[in-house]
Amino acid sequence: MSDAKRLSQYLAEHQRQGRVDADFVGLISDVAAGCKLIADQVGRGNLIGLLGSAETENVQGETQKKLDIISNDEFTDILTEGGHTAGLASEEMDEVYDLPAGKHRGPYLCTYDPLDGSSNIDVNVTVGTIFSVLKAPTGKENPTEEDFMQPGTEQVAAGYVTYGPSTILVLTIGDGVDGFTLDRSVGEFKLTHPNMTIPEDTAEFAINMSNQRFWDAPVKRYVDECLAGTEGERDKDFNMRWVASMVAEVHRILVRGGVFMYPIDSKHRERGGKLRLMYEANPMSMIVEQAGGLSITGPDRIMTIEPQKLHQRVPVILGSKNEVQRLWDYHKEG
Numbered sequence: 001m002s003d004a005k006r007l008s009q010y011l012a013e014h015q016r017q018g019r020v021d022a023d024f025v026g027l028i029s030d031v032a033a034g035c036k037l038i039a040d041q042v043g044r045g046n047l048i049g050l051l052g053s054a055e056t057e058n059v060q061g062e063t064q065k066k067l068d069i070i071s072n073d074e075f076t077d078i079l080t081e082g083g084h085t086a087g088l089a090s091e092e093m094d095e096v097y098d099l100p101a102g103k104h105r106g107p108y109l110c111t112y113d114p115l116d117g118s119s120n121i122d123v124n125v126t127v128g129t130i131f132s133v134l135k136a137p138t139g140k141e142n143p144t145e146e147d148f149m150q151p152g153t154e155q156v157a158a159g160y161v162t163y164g165p166s167t168i169l170v171l172t173i174g175d176g177v178d179g180f181t182l183d184r185s186v187g188e189f190k191l192t193h194p195n196m197t198i199p200e201d202t203a204e205f206a207i208n209m210s211n212q213r214f215w216d217a218p219v220k221r222y223v224d225e226c227l228a229g230t231e232g233e234r235d236k237d238f239n240m241r242w243v244a245s246m247v248a249e250v251h252r253i254l255v256r257g258g259v260f261m262y263p264i265d266s267k268h269r270e271r272g273g274k275l276r277l278m279y280e281a282n283p284m285s286m287i288v289e290q291a292g293g294l295s296i297t298g299p300d301r302i303m304t305i306e307p308q309k310l311h312q313r314v315p316v317i318l319g320s321k322n323e324v325q326r327l328w329d330y331h332k333e334g
């Protein structure tokens with residue numbers, strides 16, 4: 001696949017066809033450049049003293065890893081320098097990031113989780129970056145939090161990068177999903193996974209089973225039925241995986257199908273859920289739906305949620321269409 005299409009060629013082609021503009025091409029090129037930097041640092045880890053905790057907390061009260069902070073700073077700097085966005089918002093920053101005065105501004109907003117699955121960094125398991133692109137309001141110098149409060153259906157594009165055995169960028173611009181592997185010998189992302197689609201059926205689910213006693217009835221019912229296998233309702237045996245990196249789980253689902261659940265539970269009910277709507281749930285929902293899957297909170301489709309605040313949390317159930325539909329039905333039945 002050494003002659004595979006480069007991300008730059010892919011973007012240029014889309015621009016020639018009038019499907020994206022120059023700022024969008026610039027923005028995605030910046031995202032790719034930022035992720036290459038993060039991939040390099042995640043790869044070198046403790047050789048350059050980057051593992052471990054930074055002993056600080058983010059706005060959500062979570063202890064930050066050194067790499068959470070470094071990747072956030074690098075990603076933010078690259079997007080700021082690129083000048084293709086009017087505003088940025090990150091899981092690791094308290095508020096909307098105001099671009100410094102005098103910086104060129106573009107017509108997009110970008111939200112991101114610079115390092116997803118960061119509890120896995122120290123144990124050398126796959127982590128990643130997740131991003132979402134929205135339209136910026138026209139003629140407004142510094143967009144505010146309110147301008148970011150757009151439902152997932154308004155996303156122009158979404159993507160993630162996994163830093164695993166390979167560094168893979170997965171992108172949707174609303175017309176299917178394509179995956180690119182970083183060819184380290186030339187420093188370029190190349191199209192290796194065109195038109196990714198999620199099988200409609202699966203016999204594999206992903207959930208943190210240690211939360212079992214906190215779940216609501218519909219999820220309990222679904223997982224109980226999976227565990228009963230050929231001896232129960234479903235009449236087939238299921239396999240289970242839990243990497244604790246959403247990027248890794250979603251990537252697995254895009255490659256071979258499956259269901260990922262971080263549902264509402266009594267531990268997270270007050271906060272609304274565990275995962276973040278603007279940095280994790282919405283971009284992953286767009287990718288999953290563009291690949292033929294479904295993505296719900298339990299009772300509702302995630303991408304129709306009207307966001308109320310930047311760091312809003314939501315329950316997430318996504319993946320193979322027929323399984324997620326079953327979970328949706330169980331939630332409707334109560």
Ligand SMILES: O=P(O)(O)OC[C@H]1O[C@](O)(COP(=O)(O)O)[C@@H](O)[C@@H]1O
Nearest residue numbers: 113115116117118119208244245246
């Ligand atoms: O440790 P838990 O409760 O299983 O949670 C794992 C989930 O939390 C996350 O790590 C949250 O993301 P961050 O690492 O960006 O905070 C997801 O990637 C993952 O699915």
Ligand SMILES: [Mg+2]
Nearest residue numbers: 113116117280
């Ligand atoms: Mg995350």
Ligand SMILES: [Mg+2]
Nearest residue numbers: 113115116117
């Ligand atoms: Mg994170």
